[in-house]
Amino acid sequence: MTGPDRRTSASGGPGATLTTDMTSLWPQIEPILAQVQKPARYIGCEDGAVAPGTLEGKVGWLLVYPDSYEVGLPNQGLQILYEILNERGDARAERGYAPWPDMEAQMRRRGLPLFSVDxxxxxxDFDILAFNLSAELVYTNVLNCIDLAGVPVRASDRGPEDPLVVAGGHCAFNPEPIADFVDVFAIGDGEEVVGQITDAVREWKAGGRTAGSRGRLLRDLARVAGAYVPSCYDVVYDGADLVAVTPRWPDVPARVEKRTVADLAAWPYPKNQLVPLTEVVHDRLNVEVFRGCTRGCRFCQAGMITRPVRERPAAQVREMVADGLRRTGYDEVSLTSLSSADFSGVEDVVRGIVADPSAGRFPVSVSLPSLRVDAFTVGIASEIQRARRTGLTFAPEAGTWRLRQVINKLIREEDLYGAVESAFSQGWRRVKLYFLTGLPTETDEDTLAIAELARACVAIGRRYQRSVTVAASVGGFVPKAQTPFQWARQDTPAELGRKVGLLRDALRRDRGVQLRWHDPRASLAEGIASRGDRRVGAVIEEVWRRGGTFQEWSEHFSLDLWIEAMAAHGLSVDWYVHRERDRPELLPWAHISAGLHEDYLWQEWQDALVASGTEDCRWTPCYDCGACTGYGIEHVVASATPPAGGSQGTGQDLSRGGEVPVTFRAHRRELAEARP
Amino acid sequence: MSRIRVRFAKLGKVRWTSHRDVARMWERAFRRVQLPVAYSEGFSPRPRLSFGLALPTGCESVAEYLDVEVAGDGVDVDVRLLPDRLSAALPAGVDAVAAAVLPPGSPSLQEVVDSCTWRWSAVAAEGGLPPGEDDLAARAAALLAAPTAVVTRARKGVETTDDIRPGILDLRVLGSVACPESRDSGESGGDPSPAVWVEAELASKPRSLRPAEVMAALSPGLEERDVRRTHQWILRDGARREPLTVGAPDVATAAPHAWERAS
Known part of the structure; x- marks a missing residue:
């Protein structure tokens, strides 16, 4: 794709006056809508949205999801902050999404800036542009949105008249690749810190945003717990090596600790989940049942950075579900978390939802996006998926027991087969299996075992159904910051491609197995952005300037842009992506803390290399990863015993895998698959 | 099992949603008002709703219809209250204006609707000359007088040609001043470019003719804006009537405010 001219910003620019009255761009936007795909992306009007209003006397937040509307709208993090901010008397939050390239072209042609949909x-017009970073490949969209807003993309070029650019979300745990473009990162749970940022910005506005005031605001914010202000740190290199990241002032912390909401019960959000008028991913009621995960899958950044486990009380879950269904008119509710079958009393809660007479006279289905799958949970699934029964998804992640011990996904073949048998015998005809390839220590035997597992699942299904499908989805592993695999080397696209080729050959004649794979080239770009340091910022900027937006979407992705930009800035792809790190190396994200001791992460990495598993600390003694002890908080778990059917790492014989069921995840990958 | 027919309007920003989007809005609204909608059987039960002619994305309407099947005999449904209850449960811009229980055996909307009345403003296409009222009126008269009107359109990426003349039942140029009721949604863009208002009755059988196709035949340099469906018609024995007649004794009509919003 040829990008539009990025050199001129769409509107505003230095010297633009500050306005407090919001102007609606709708009269200019509407005439374009007949010429773009999916115009409903740009109209707002969702049930639960704030009515058009004024920013007069308020701190204005534009919460931007830097991907398309249909991917961004359901994001629960954004919706939670939207409500919390709008409940404050001194703030007003609206939402924005990345315009699709056809819309962007029209907007740039007519000089229309990024706008809110509310x-x-x-x-x-807003004081703060806040970005949700759920995936690294959206970084170029973040730059594009800042530019479309009419704000200088580099933080160092911004003045007191420019909005503050804030970013949060999982990717903020390695903020360095986009540190040059963001004024403040919010690390960890955002519920509390957004209030402190609002307070600081309110003072800044009250002071008239005078010359030099922006720097003072940033320094004030750098002292807020969980806020990371990149411009308050000096980064020192020695040749290729990073040698130090040091605060410029003594009152700026050397290490930024994440924020953690100790009691989820105090935050029953969203209370008014947005109901979109047009089709989006995850178009259903979502109720978060717990945050955090201690299963300890070593590849999983989400599990590592969100510890400890904090359950929502079951009574509050029931109330949020009943209220939400009544208010939205949805007939499907998803109980969200990183592993919802581990929620204490999950069985009672889901049965209660389905049987609730106040739900009315229509069938309600419950989906458990990360359901541990064994006979117990498939049994629940068959009861609760009344309204729709499409497919069940299991994530064994690796083909052999040895490799599953390496990644600490402790599932035996018998567990998977038991779950699959349970599913097919209860009427499902389609099962999806998710795997990663390119994992540390992986051999061709491990890779080919994926084909064996899939084939065996088809054979089981044929005992119960005439026609069954097993879809095996294979993604290339990308090591992530703040995980035990942060030191690992990532496979090259050629290696990943060869492994996918082995599977294609092995499954060529198996009609029951559908093999799907993630583009290995996209994994490489993700690798550059995931573990990069500040020097990678220039690469991201160049990819964006050359038109590389929507890199999460295969039709817009271009690896060449990334490779050429790396070369243009003298950076080695091998060094950043395909190199194993050693313990003494200063990692670019070392000054950002998810609460995990480096000793713990390193020990987990060493255990991985000898295929040794670690138990789930929710129900077994603490191994002091640091997340609880460091912050003086604890797991909040209603039941001291694992749910029926056992759980990963709870007392089973690790030499043979124990009674460990598989997890059942749909959401994140469902999203990936929803994209063409 | 009984069937209820609902007439509704779609006005304002919500006009940019699709026909499928509107179907989902209705499914949610019926659940919110707890109407005992009948569901289909099987692994993926769906509420039994049937919509008439799809309204093209971007068009407004004050004459949309749907039929909903109600489980049981529907005795506990008070149809008189239904339009207001539904409007409260629907997104802003979608309003139920009338509802009635259908006599058993009534044919579906797709079967009975023969034509629709549309109103739109003709404006200059990008880079084109603004329309002249007299010129447009002359073109309309010529089009009605012509035995055929062949237009080319892209259908699933393939160019096809069609004679649309038989589908144009009536075509009138209303004038260059905006009709007041066509502006009442207040969100029609406020486009200051000169416009001439056009009204047409277009056949919906054998296929639905769209205002865009009429514009292609009328004047290639112009395009349609602010398109609104104002009526759907059932033609029978030389007379035409609407699938629900607002104000008829057996038809529940929404409170006046909703009807004003919609008409």
Whole structure:
């Protein structure tokens, strides 16, 4: 794709005056809508949205999800902050999404800036542009949105008249690749810190945003727990090596600790989940049942950075579900978490939802996006998926027991086969299996075992159904910051491609197995952005300047842009992506803390290399990863015993895998698959 | 099992949603008002709703219809209250204006609707000359007088040609001042470019003719804006009537405010 001219910003720019009255761009936007795909992306009007209003006397937040509307709208993190901010008397939050390239072209041609979908107000009318970072490949979209807002993309070029650019979300745990473009990162749970940022910005506005005030605001924010202000740190290199990241002032912390909401019960959000008018991913009621995960899968960044486990009380879950269904008219609710079958009393809660007479006279289905799958949980699934029964998804992640011990996904073949048998015998005809390839220590035997597992599942299904499908989905492993695999080397696209080729050959004649794979080239770009340091910022900027937006979407992705940009800035792809790190090396994200001791992460990495598993500390003694002890908080778990059917790492014989069921995840990958 | 027919309007920003989007809005609204909608059987039960002619994305309407099947005999449904209850449960811009229980054996909307009345403003296509009222009126008269009107359109990426003349039942140029009721949604863009208002009755059988196709035949330099369906018609014995007649004794009509919003 040829990008539009990025050199001129869409509107505003230095010297633009500050406005408090919001102007609606709707009269300019509407005439374009007949010429773009999916115009409903740009109209707002969702049930639960704030009515168009004024920013007068308020701190204005534009919460931007830097991907398309249909991917961004359901994001629960954004919706939670939207409500919390709008409940404050001194703040107003609206939402924005990355315009699709056809819309962007029209907007740039007509000089229309990025706008909110609530009031259709220009982005520069807001005091804060806040970005949700759920995936690294959206970074170029973040830059594009800042530019479309009419704000200088580099933080160092911004003045007191420019909005503050804030970013949060999982990717903020390695903020360095986009540190040059973001004024403040919010690390960890955002519920509390957004209030402190609002307070600081309110003071800044009250002071008139005078010359030099922006720097003072940033320094004030750098002292807020969980806030990371990149411009307050000096980064020192020695040749290729990073040698130090040091605060510029003594009152700026050397290490930024994440924020953690100790009691989820105090935050029953979203209370008014947005109901979109047009089709989006995850178009259903979502109720978060717990945050955090201690299963300890070594590849999983989400599990590592969100510890400890904090359950929502079951009574509050029931109330949020009943209220939400009544208010939204949805007939499906998803109980969200990183592993919802581990929620204490999950069985009672889901049965209660399905049987609730106040739900009315229509069938309600419950989906458990990360259901541990064994006979117990498939049994629940068959009872609760009344309204729709499409497919069940299991994530064994690796083909052999040895490799599953390496990644600490402790599932035996018998567990998977038991779950699959349970599913097919209860009427499902389609099972999806998720795997990673390119994992540390992986051999061709491990890779080919994926084909064996899939084939065996088809054979089981044929005992019960005439026609069954097993879809095996294979993604290339990308090591992530703040995980035990942060030191690992990532496979090259050629290696990943060869492994996928082995599976294709092995499954060529198996009609029951559908093999799907993630583009290995996209994994490489993700690798560059995931573990990069600040020097990678220039690469991201160059990819963006050359038109590389929507890199999460295969039709827009271009690896060449990334490779050429790396070369243009003298950076080695091998060094950043395909190199194993050693313990003494200073990692670019070392000054950002998810609470995990480096000793713990390193020990987990060493255990991985000898295929030794670690138990789930929710129900077994603490191994002091640091997340609880460091912050003086604890797991909040209603039941001291694992749910029926056992759980990963709870007392089983690790030499043979124990009674460990598989997890059942749909959401994140369902999203990936929803993309063409 | 009984069937209820609902007439509704779609106005304002919500006009940019699709026909499928509207179907989902209705499914949610019926659940919110706890109407005992009948569901299909099977692994994926769906509520039994049937919509008439799809309204093209971007068009407004004050004459949309749907039929909903109600489980049991529907005795506990008070149809008189239904339009207001539904409007409260629907997104802003979608309003139920009338509802009635259908006599058993009534044919479906797709079967009975023969034509629709549309109103739109003709404006200059990008880079084109603004329309002249007299010129447009002359073109309309010529089009109605012509035996055929062949237009080319892209259908699933393939160019096809069609004679649309038989589908144009009536075509009138209303004038260059905006019709007041066509502006009442207040969100029609406020486009200051000169416009001429056009009204047409277009056949919906054998296929639905769209205002865009009429514009292609009328004047290639112009395009349609603010398109609104104002009526759907059932033609029978030389007379035409609507699938639900607002104000008829057996038809529940929404409170006046909703009807004003919609008409």
């Amino acid at each position: 009031s259709h107000a220009p982005a520069r």
